[in-house]
Amino acid sequence: MLETKPNFNRPDESYALLIKAHEGLSEAESHAMNARLILILMNQIGDHAVIAEALALARNVRAAT
Amino acid sequence: MRTPVTERYPLAFRLYPYVKSPDQTAVTPIRHKVVVAGGGPVGLATALDLGLRGVPVLVCDDQEGVGLGSRAICFAKRTLEICDRLGAGVSMLAKGVQWNIGKVFHDNRLLYEFNLLPEDGHAFPAFINLQQPLFEKFLHEAIVKAQSQGAPIEIRGSNRIDAVVRHEDHVTIDVMTPDGPYVLEADWLVACDGARSPIRSMLGHGFDGRVFEDNFLIADVKMKANFPTERWFWFEPHFKSGDSALLHKQPDDIWRIDFQLGWNIDRQKELKPENIRARVSAMLGPDVDYELDWCSIYTFQCRRMEKFRHGPVLFAGDSAHQVSPFGARGANSGVQDADNLGWKLALVVQGLAPDTLLDSYDSERVYGADENIANSTRATDFITPKSAISKLFRDAVLQLAETVPFARTVVNSGRLSMPCTYDGSPLNGPDVASFPARTRPGSPCPDAPIGADWLLRLLGGNFTLLAIDADVPTTFSACGIPLSVLSVSGRDNKALCERYLGNATSAVYLIRPDQHVAARFEHFDEEVVAAAVGRAIAKDVVDA
Numbered sequence: 175m176l177e178t179k180p181n182f183n184r185p186d187e188s189y190a191l192l193i194k195a196h197e198g199l200s201e202a203e204s205h206a207m208n209a210r211l212i213l214i215l216m217n218q219i220g221d222h223a224v225i226a227e228a229l230a231l232a233r234n235v236r237a238a239t
Numbered sequence: 240m241r242t243p244v245t246e247r248y249p250l251a252f253r254l255y256p257y258v259k260s261p262d263q264t265a266v267t268p269i270r271h272k273v274v275v276a277g278g279g280p281v282g283l284a285t286a287l288d289l290g291l292r293g294v295p296v297l298v299c300d301d302q303e304g305v306g307l308g309s310r311a312i313c314f315a316k317r318t319l320e321i322c323d324r325l326g327a328g329v330s331m332l333a334k335g336v337q338w339n340i341g342k343v344f345h346d347n348r349l350l351y352e353f354n355l356l357p358e359d360g361h362a363f364p365a366f367i368n369l370q371q372p373l374f375e376k377f378l379h380e381a382i383v384k385a386q387s388q389g390a391p392i393e394i395r396g397s398n399r400i401d402a403v404v405r406h407e408d409h410v411t412i413d414v415m416t417p418d419g420p421y422v423l424e425a426d427w428l429v430a431c432d433g434a435r436s437p438i439r440s441m442l443g444h445g446f447d448g449r450v451f452e453d454n455f456l457i458a459d460v461k462m463k464a465n466f467p468t469e470r471w472f473w474f475e476p477h478f479k480s481g482d483s484a485l486l487h488k489q490p491d492d493i494w495r496i497d498f499q500l501g502w503n504i505d506r507q508k509e510l511k512p513e514n515i516r517a518r519v520s521a522m523l524g525p526d527v528d529y530e531l532d533w534c535s536i537y538t539f540q541c542r543r544m545e546k547f548r549h550g551p552v553l554f555a556g557d558s559a560h561q562v563s564p565f566g567a568r569g570a571n572s573g574v575q576d577a578d579n580l581g582w583k584l585a586l587v588v589q590g591l592a593p594d595t596l597l598d599s600y601d602s603e604r605v606y607g608a609d610e611n612i613a614n615s616t617r618a619t620d621f622i623t624p625k626s627a628i629s630k631l632f633r634d635a636v637l638q639l640a641e642t643v644p645f646a647r648t649v650v651n652s653g654r655l656s657m658p659c660t661y662d663g664s665p666l667n668g669p670d671v672a673s674f675p676a677r678t679r680p681g682s683p684c685p686d687a688p689i690g691a692d693w694l695l696r697l698l699g700g701n702f703t704l705l706a707i708d709a710d711v712p713t714t715f716s717a718c719g720i721p722l723s724v725l726s727v728s729g730r731d732n733k734a735l736c737e738r739y740l741g742n743a744t745s746a747v748y749l750i751r752p753d754q755h756v757a758a759r760f761e762h763f764d765e766e767v768v769a770a771a772v773g774r775a776i777a778k779d780v781v782d783a
Contacts, residue, residue: 209635217645 176227251372257397281556282431288581290392301399313567335367347477360734436558448542462529480518562615565653582752668758668771717769
């Protein structure tokens with residue numbers, strides 16, 4: 175089941191690291207990096223049902239709020 | 240005025256020249272039990288299976304033999320096992336090029352390799368490569384041999400089916416020959432007449448699915464080369480001959496090369512020998528001598544008919560479903576259709592099973608077709624990404640795959656044909672959950688060595704009671720069907736134990752004539768097994 179309650183142990187630091195990781199990249203390079211990152215995180219999750227929930231939430235977040 | 244029968248394509252082998260049949264001068268149309276339309280791999284396998292079961296079958300083909308051109312080349316283990324049951328497996332294996340290993344490259348770098356048969360204890364390899372005309376010729380040789388032993392199979396060349404009218408319990412067929420038209424009747428018609436199936440059109444059935452916007456060039460070349468006997472696939476190859484490329488070895492020094500050309504191409508220009516040679520030479524290097532053997536440009540589609548059974552008309556092979564070539568799921572799934580249909584149609588014709596058994600041909604093979612279409616569509620979306628974002632992810636996977644192991648599992652150059660397990664089939668009977676999952680009801684039986692022989696050879700093509708270190712009667716009949724009884728031991732047979740026993744010490748399996756598991760039990764119980772046989776032939780055992 176997808177975790178939607180806070181699960182970061184250092185949310186501000188993690189977010190800052192994400193932004194910093196993109197510094198100096200062109201938009202195309204950033205997109206490519208994001209694609210690699212998504213694949214790496216999907217593999218970390220592993221469970222197909224959780225991945226499906228995450229994708230549905232990402233796609234429909236506006237409709238849900 | 241009807242058009243005469245013409246040769247639509249050049250032949251590799253003229254196997255069944257036209258001979259005038261007495262049917263053509265009969266006053267009233269002659270009724271046949273089963274007519275098979277089309278003498279390709281699926282039509283020949285269907286006719287052979289029926290004939291070996293003693294069911295009279297007539298094959299009508301509008302040509303007089305096997306067409307030229309390699310076409311399908313990869314024949315899977317399950318296909319070879321089926322052909323072995325039909326008497327053609329040994330000659331196919333002897334001629335074919337055996338392979339188990341695939342390698343996937345990006346640009347000039349090896350991403351990973353895979354072994355399609357990482358375990359021992361199988362009579363047949365994961366795949367052989369064999370030109371389609373040779374595959375058909377071996378099936379035809381097995382038919383000739385079966386005929387000489389009394390199998391009631393007839394093949395009529397230059398017999399083109401021009402019209403089919405469906406009735407409640409039979410069909411009327413208009414046939415054109417070099418001597419003019421005649422009319423036939425058949426209790427059952429099996430349409431194995433290919434992706435453009437004229438019979439499907441005559442009966443007005445749809446064939447819907449997806450078209451993929453890409454062109455692929457096949458260049459079969461003849462050369463002496465020392466590439467290993469493996470499937471090599473390149474994404475964005477360094478030699479720039481296409482967006483992807485594939486290399487495969489066939490018998491007689493023929494090599495299959497595929498290049499992905501993109502959507503907006505000039506077919507005539509790309510098919511000019513000098514343009515094909517430019518691509519091939521860039522791939523092989525300047526010093527390699529070769530001849531072009533057979534070339535073709537193809538596009539492809541993934542689609543199927545909604546139903547494969549329409550009363551007395553059954554569709555099998557490409558006429559019923561079509562996939563992209565990535566994964567070798569076309570001809571292989573067609574032979575599985577024949578395997579699934581043969582015994583069912585035989586039991587119905589012989590009056591041993593209700594005709595509703597044929598509805599399970601529809602449900603099981605539609606299930607198989609959907610699995611093949613899903614696999615083939617996913618491979619195609621990876622090889623030919625259809626949007627910018629799809630390409631972005633594809634490229635990210637390829638980039639990661641070089642150094643990060645998990646990404647290699649997502650790289651998809653075709654998931655190669657595996658037989659499907661008919662989970663949820665109405666024919667499946669009782670299971671024992673603690674037995675191995677791979678032999679659950681609906682599964683194709685995995686092979687295993689039995690002494691100097693092989694399990695699948697010993698199973699043959701009848702309903703079989705397979706007893707592994709279990710007590711069963713030496714003869715057993717149910718629903719009017721005499722079963723074969725095969726008693727084997729798991730002692731000192733690791734493969735058999737792993738595949739059929741798991742942690743159990745004994746087991747009883749009910750195996751269908753197509754060598755799929757129908758049911759399995761801890762012990763033999765006459766009533767329980769008889770009920771499972773009834774279920775496997777769509778017959779309520781109460782009225783058996």
